[in-house]
Amino acid sequence: MAYYQRKISIYPYPRLRTSLVLILTLFFLNMGCSSEENQTLSNPNTLAAGQNSAVGQQSKTLHIAVIPIQSSQAQAKQLKILDEYLEKTIRRKFNIHVQPDYDTAINLLVTEQVQIAYLGSLSYVKAKQKNPNIEPILAPINKATGRPWHTSMIIANSAHIKSVKDLTNKRFGFVSKSSTTGFLIPWVELFKKEEIDPDKTFSEVQFLGSHDQALEALIADEVDAVAVQQEAYFKAQSENKLPQAKYVKIWESSPLPTDPIVISSKLDQKLIYSLKKALIDAPNAIVSVSGAEIVGYTLVDDMNYEPIRQLQTKLDENTPN
Structure with a gap:
């Protein structure tokens, strides 16, 4: 099988027996655990104290990195509004850039x-493994x-695939090896449920960089099928x-936690509080960077992404170096 390098070659993947539905149970049980903090954020007296304390911390620019999700021009326009x-x-001052x-x-x-x-959920898990001083605070x-929560989908050209x-x-397109919906989940589900060996099944595999780029490759007939997040497909x-x-x-997939906003826990707690408040209160048209x-x-914490961590751990345990 040819591996197309815009991209990163993918590796053989042994059969996984972990139940995606079972480990996602933890996610849904935990989604209710932040209700108390949500109530705190909606308390006007507490909010005033948190907001005012952050106003005095104006000396440093805050830098924000964003994963590529949609076309660079559209995402840059949205980030300017958010900034x-x-x-x-x-x-x-904020400095926001799509990477x-x-x-x-x-x-x-x-x-x-x-x-x-x-x-993304998987990219957060990878980052946390390398630096424990980061944490998710919000998810859309x-x-x-x-x-x-959202889902992962496989979209295909119906002229070739039903x-x-x-x-x-067929030629298959993933997003990135660090993408949850555009790689991890569809890869696991394809092998586990359908017992498909990508090395033997696909004629070519591409890693296309973003969900929009994956769909553009499908439309341009550069691939026959792609794995993308639900939101990109609906958009x-x-x-x-x-x-x-035609498509x-x-x-x-089964439901998955949505992509988190992640912060360094070294930030001042009052500033973190103000950031949560600002984004929760923001108009919907402003906060959607994708x-x-x-x-x-809504508020989230590390435990919301334990299902993704378990899948990634199982993947690593069964993948040769």
């Missing part, structure tokens, strides 16, 4: 060159589900880029 909102609300790939965003946060990052609430069984000898559909007569969803439709943010 202006945060600077006005928190009264601090060229997932791993660059991870490394910037791990090495503390940035203090805040918009990461998906408009489609009304909850802080179901997962038709993937043999492309709403823009009439994926007509139902078909052939697989969808272009996906969301209905706000």
Whole structure:
């Protein structure tokens, strides 16, 4: 099988027996654990104290790294709006940049060159393993589900593929090895449930960099099927880029935690508080850096991403070096 290097070659993957549904149970049980802090953030007396204390901390610029999710031009426009909102609300200077790939965003946060990052679930887990002084604080609430979870999907050109069984000898596109919905989950689910060996099944594998780029490659007929997050698929559909007569969803995962906003725990706690408050109170059109439709943010912590950590651990245990 040819591995196309825009990208990173992928490795043989032994069968996993971990139940995705079982380990995700922990995620859903834990989503209710932050309700008390949510109530605190909505208390006007407490909020005033937190907001005022952060106003005095204006000496340093806060740097934010963002993983590439949509086209660079669209994402840059959205980040400019977010930058202006945060600077006005928190009264601090912000420097927000989309990074060229997932791993660059991870490394910037791990090495503390940035203090805040918009990461995927798997990229957060990888970053936490390298630097324990980071933590997730918020995750978006998906408009489609009304909850802080989404799914991974495999979208295919229906002229060549009608179901997962038709993937043999086809060209397949992932997003990044650090992408949850664009790599980890579909890879595990493909092998575990359908017993597909990518080395023997696909004629070519590409890693395409972002969810938008993966769908663009599918539309351009550079690949026959791609794994992407639910939001990217819905967004492309709403823009009439994926007509139902030509493209078909052939697989969808179990629910997964949405991508977190991650911070260095070395930041002043009052500043962290103000950041949470600002983003929870922000208009929906401002806070969505991915272009996906969301209905706000909810508080999360490390335990919300334990299911992803368990899957990644199982993957690493069964992958040869």
